[in-house]
Amino acid sequence: MNMQLFVNGIVNAALIAPPAIAFSLLFGVMRFPNFAIGGYITAGAFAAYAFNVQLGLPLLASAVAAMALTGFIVWLSDIIVFKPMRGHGPVTLLVVSIALTLILEHIIRIIYSAEVRGFDIPLQRPVKFAGIRITYEQMDIIALALAVAVATHLLLRFTNIGKAMRATADNPVLAEVRGINTGLVIGFTWLFCGALFGLTGVLAGLDLVIEPLLGWNLTIPIFAAAILGGIGSPYGAMLGAVMVGMAEELTVLVLPSSYKVGVGFMIIAVLLLARPHGLLGQPEIRK
Amino acid sequence: MSAYLISMATYVGFFMILAIALNLQWGMTGMVNFGIAGFYALGAYSSGLLTVKAGWPVGFAMPAAAVVGIAAGALVALLSIRLREDFLAIVTLGFGELIRLIALNEDEITEGPRGLKIDARPFADMFDRTTYPIVYLAMVLAVVALAFFIAERIRRSPMGRSLRAIREDDVVAEVLGKNVLRHRVQVFAIGAGFMGAAGALYAHYVQNISPEVFMPMVAIFIWMSVIVGGAGNNWGLLLGAGIVMAILEGSRFMGDFIDFLDAEKLSAIRVILIGVLLIIILRVRPRGLMPEPRFRYGRSPGGGSSTADAQS
Numbered sequence: 001m002n003m004q005l006f007v008n009g010i011v012n013a014a015l016i017a018p019p020a021i022a023f024s025l026l027f028g029v030m031r032f033p034n035f036a037i038g039g040y041i042t043a044g045a046f047a048a049y050a051f052n053v054q055l056g057l058p059l060l061a062s063a064v065a066a067m068a069l070t071g072f073i074v075w076l077s078d079i080i081v082f083k084p085m086r087g088h089g090p091v092t093l094l095v096v097s098i099a100l101t102l103i104l105e106h107i108i109r110i111i112y113s114a115e116v117r118g119f120d121i122p123l124q125r126p127v128k129f130a131g132i133r134i135t136y137e138q139m140d141i142i143a144l145a146l147a148v149a150v151a152t153h154l155l156l157r158f159t160n161i162g163k164a165m166r167a168t169a170d171n172p173v174l175a176e177v178r179g180i181n182t183g184l185v186i187g188f189t190w191l192f193c194g195a196l197f198g199l200t201g202v203l204a205g206l207d208l209v210i211e212p213l214l215g216w217n218l219t220i221p222i223f224a225a226a227i228l229g230g231i232g233s234p235y236g237a238m239l240g241a242v243m244v245g246m247a248e249e250l251t252v253l254v255l256p257s258s259y260k261v262g263v264g265f266m267i268i269a270v271l272l273l274a275r276p277h278g279l280l281g282q283p284e285i286r287k
Numbered sequence: 288m289s290a291y292l293i294s295m296a297t298y299v300g301f302f303m304i305l306a307i308a309l310n311l312q313w314g315m316t317g318m319v320n321f322g323i324a325g326f327y328a329l330g331a332y333s334s335g336l337l338t339v340k341a342g343w344p345v346g347f348a349m350p351a352a353a354v355v356g357i358a359a360g361a362l363v364a365l366l367s368i369r370l371r372e373d374f375l376a377i378v379t380l381g382f383g384e385l386i387r388l389i390a391l392n393e394d395e396i397t398e399g400p401r402g403l404k405i406d407a408r409p410f411a412d413m414f415d416r417t418t419y420p421i422v423y424l425a426m427v428l429a430v431v432a433l434a435f436f437i438a439e440r441i442r443r444s445p446m447g448r449s450l451r452a453i454r455e456d457d458v459v460a461e462v463l464g465k466n467v468l469r470h471r472v473q474v475f476a477i478g479a480g481f482m483g484a485a486g487a488l489y490a491h492y493v494q495n496i497s498p499e500v501f502m503p504m505v506a507i508f509i510w511m512s513v514i515v516g517g518a519g520n521n522w523g524l525l526l527g528a529g530i531v532m533a534i535l536e537g538s539r540f541m542g543d544f545i546d547f548l549d550a551e552k553l554s555a556i557r558v559i560l561i562g563v564l565l566i567i568i569l570r571v572r573p574r575g576l577m578p579e580p581r582f583r584y585g586r587s588p589g590g591g592s593s594t595a596d597a598q599s
Contacts, residue, residue, distance in 0.1 A: 033373050071355030073536050084554060090373045092569055093317055095510055098321075099562035102507060103575045106555040106562075113551060220384060272370055272378065 004132050005249050011138045012221075013245025014145035015207060019200040019218065020225035020237040021152055022193035028169030028232040029189045032090040035097040035196060036077065037222060041215030043165040044201025046108050049210050053120045062119075063153040067198035074194025075187060100203050101216070109212045117210040144203065148196065156234065161188055170230060199209030217261065221248065226262035228271055244266075293420045295536055298425035299493060301485050301527040305505075307434045307521060308481035312577070314518035315442060316474045319376040319481030321506045322456040325383030326479045329503035330356050330486025332397060338407040340396070345409045349487040356483020357476045362504055364475035383503055391498040402497035405490055413532055427488055434481050437522050441474075446593070450474060451519075504558070508535070511565050517575025526577060534560060 026034055047069045051062035081100055126135040167175040168185045176182050204214055225244040243285025247267055248260045269283040300339045305323055312318045330352040337348035367378045372517025398402055414422050440446050452460040453467055461467045490496050512531045538557045
């Protein structure tokens, strides 16, 4: 029984990890917590639904198309909404991002109503071994989360654009002075993170159901993971995702499962009390 | 129709109390609160449960709701006082969701999604059914006036100046010897108390409360009210709350003209409209329709009746 909870925790962590990495990267470069991630993820899930069920594409192709489309939507949201407001304080941008997530969610509501949906995939019997159940979809989620973690690591470590992203996150003015095209870096960051949010939408739609509140329900665990790991640190976000994902599932032992969202919040509260800059984050030096 | 207008005015009153509270916390002191729905729900359920389950008279239960709000506000503020303002947003949002989850899941106490039926209403036996809504509106407006008076007194007091200093730069305020921690906790608690009182007024007005009313969306409507009016200005937010309600209610009538929209789509359009307007206002008039007057320096101390003071 407890091994089953452990496996559920891993799946949960794998679902939270990619968006937590994306949220953290985005925060690093843009310097405000983007609450619109809920809307982005929901958009990704419904985009994949449109390609898969309405256009009849296979799921893999739909997922790739949805990632591309979500990346584009997220990039566009920067161009239309956030770019003209550069230089505004984090709180203003935060309010704007909440407004944006509401707009995205309700556009989806207008098109698809609040009905619960699922992808067009054959039902497969979950694999059982040693009394543990795991579905094929869940195995895919774990594999893809690992792939995202490795890909992000390689991107940040070994490619020019990745290094430029880290430089811009560290000190945008210095990066600009050193000849980095920060505008291009910012655009790429939105696109890359958008693709990850799209992927999350697909994965969440596989594991849960597709509905307009899909992204919102993931928002607090994602924040918890990113803050826990130290906001702005993508490696911290991976670690944070594992801890939040496991904590949410393991607390089922002591709390009713309906309090899962509350667990994320309690983790944030307790952690920020002890280490305001997260586990792997650097304390911010003020002024 | 007049019954409809009275009920709308009552709702605007709830919005105004919440907006005054948020203006204290954010507009004056710079403390972000996205858990407005949580404090509102806490007040509503406190007063509701105290009357329904504990048998308290309404006259005690409603002030008790404000006290619960104050206590919860002080707790959240103490918990998150070391946080940057954007992290405070996340913690308060989480707090609001936690309160909603408790209301939803502890259904043996709160009746959960079925909703808590509240029979008790203040002064209900003194008036007949037709005049009672007007009496209730008057009561709500009295609380609005009280909250407004307290907020204005704080704003004009030396404490108000300290609060603005904290908002602009808490390090400087600390260096100047202001007790930043105490001021922040006080203001957050007072604001949360107002929110609790608004929740109690709401609960005994609708007489049936359920968790789905207290979605995080409430916070956006109140933020919109404060931002439209002009953060830091108590008069502005009264206007802002009226405008937000006018948009919310006015778009209800759009359905009469555009027949392919059902109720669900219409309510979605309403939210989109609010969201788009909020973004536009933040872009073109970030200081709101009635901006906070620039603070003037170099006035002689004690010159309380100068024109600058009368306006500020």
